Amino acid sequence: MFGLSRFPYLGVVVPKAVLPGRRSGSLRGWCLGSMAVFQSGLLVLTTPLASLAPRLAPILTSAARLVNHTLYVHLQPGMSLEGPAQPQSSPVQATFEVLDFIAHLYAGANLHRHLDVRILLTNIQTKSAFLPPLPSSVQNLAHPPEVVLTDFQTLDGSKLLPELLQPYAERVEHLSEFLVDIKPSLTFDVIPLLDPYGPAGSDPSLEFLVVSEETYRGGMAANRFRLENDLEELALYQIQLVKDESHEQHEEEKVSSSNSRQRLLGKLLRPPNKRPELPSGLYVIGLTGISGSGKSSIAQRLKGLGAFVIDSDHLGHRAYAPSGPAYQPVVEAFGTDILHKDGIINRKILGSRVFGNKKQMKILTDIVWPVIAKLAREEMDLAVAEGKDVCVIDAAMLLEAGWQNMVHEVWTVVIPETEAVRRIVERDGLSEAAAQSRLQSQMSGQQLVDQSHVVLSTLWEPHVTQLQVEKAWNLLQKRISKTPQARD
Incomplete structure (x- = not known):
């Protein structure tokens, strides 16, 4: 054969x-x-x-x-x-x-x-x-057990980098293919777990449960649950986890999906966009992330590696300035009562006017976002004049504003929401409720990752973040060298 x-x-x-x-x-x-x-x-x-x-x-x-x-x-x-x-x-x-x-x-x-x-x-x-x-x-x-693939998410959100978890349907497909490959005669069922116990806690036909060193206590809990429901205990068959001989200091010692997700950070997840309309010889990255994600610190690290960084917040201040292109349209739309005595737009008053009001927010963003996009294009020309070949647009609202249409790649910085709340409270002096409200007004980390080419995270020590950014940068340089537009 x-x-x-x-x-x-x-x-x-x-x-x-x-x-x-x-x-x-x-x-x-x-x-x-x-x-x-x-x-x-x-x-x-x-x-x-x-x-x-x-x-x-x-x-x-x-x-x-x-x-x-x-x-x-x-x-x-x-x-x-x-x-x-x-x-x-x-x-x-x-x-x-x-x-x-x-x-x-x-x-x-x-x-x-x-x-x-x-x-x-x-x-x-x-x-x-x-x-x-x-x-x-x-x-x-000799008598294979029922095989269960879990899609159960713990309430404490303990999964590391959940935004990079492989979709459940794909995991089912790959697991089924794997099981048939290693033993075609194997009889198995793939069942999503809708609670912490799944079939182990309710199926009277099960005889034993395969557990690891880490999940042994879960097997014990399943047996207690079975006894409480007049079911026989399951024999627990324990396997040892395989050690990951190449794990980094911040990674788990075992071979694990968590390590695999961490190693996706900085790598290209989908093909870059072709943007022939952008300045020749300039490769543009759109950098985004939820509030508190450490996006701006990533931008500064990329600047240290040679990138030209465009700060969209800075462009926003230019747009709102009395001589800026958005000043008069904003005053006409929202009235002179949003101005300080010296005529400068009071962005706190303007923010309170539009926050939580979708209609008012759309009026504002329809004015400001196109203006900032135009200013960003002017900054790209400046980057070319300075001889830069990589330009990074640092923008929290990159995807909401549709600015992904003027970048080759979208890079997203992710952290758990609980960590983001902690950082916002510490940095801005807000209450936890106010910090959570801010996050709820933005796209979620998962929504951002779903539209991203590269994912980064500032969850670990600064030196780990630096190594991650350097890895992403080096891989980017290899891609640029193969891109005709970047070589022109």
Whole structure:
């Protein structure tokens, strides 16, 4: 059914769809020396595990050069790939050595983040229906449990960077695909959890629950809930979490989705906009975020790296000034009672007039936002005159004003709302209620991220923020070098 290379460690399955010029149904094997990159591949590990473990890192590195999406791993110590006959799979007992090696392989694969590594477990067999609690990860059971994918959100909002959580429908699709891949005979149900217990707390047909070190207490709580409702306790099967050997100081020690979300910060999440109408040779970033997010501090860090920064608040002051382009239209719309004695617009009085009044707010923004956009375009020309190739528009209302139409990329700074409230109270001397009211008048972090190309966060120490900004900047420079407009 598939071709294996003669290389002692690797056989690559090449889907027929990615082999141009070959007739339907034709597959062939590739060795590690090939420079081609394929969507999926099969890594057959035939060396005894004891001697294979130290050599696993370079093997995975070589496989990562060949495969750009899914790498299937078949564990078959002792299999011979010599001779003309097609090699046959044979059972492998789920010993402690095998289980430890699986954990070690997944930890090593974490270094190659573009790969979706999937260990095929059809030939991994246990000696009994249930394995005893082991100090290592295992994914194969003689009688597999019901598989549950949670979409339950804790009330305290404890999920890190929830704006970057993969949508539930996508997680269901990927999990289902994964389960079918590793064991086609597996019977499973994917059920969203609508409460903290889900089926574990109410399904009388369940016999045991797979938990981790972190969720063991949750399993105990589920059993207490079951006993209170006259259901039998579940046997708790505990697995150990795989350590993330490359985790940073501010990240979790385990391989986790939280770490994966943190590592998305600074990376491009969707293709940039094409803006041929913008000044030639200038790449424009729109920087936004909820109040208190640390957006302005990010702007200053980008300025330190060489960006030309346009402060929309500063442009707003210019627009409202007596000689500014928005002054007369605003006075005509809202009356002279919004003026100080010296004729300057009292922005506090104007703000109280429009805050909470959608109709009045629209009248104001219809006047001011186009004016600020025009001033920003003039600032872009100044950036070009100064020889800058990156311009950052720092604007809290970037998306509300529609200014994403004049930037190549939208960068959003996110923090939890509770942290934003704390910062606003400390910075502006407002009450918590007033701070929350301010946030409610803005787009949410999730709404901003949904329209963003790059996401950043100031949740950690300043040096972590600096490293994050430098990462985003360096990746941006690589993109700019490939953009024809930026090279003109």
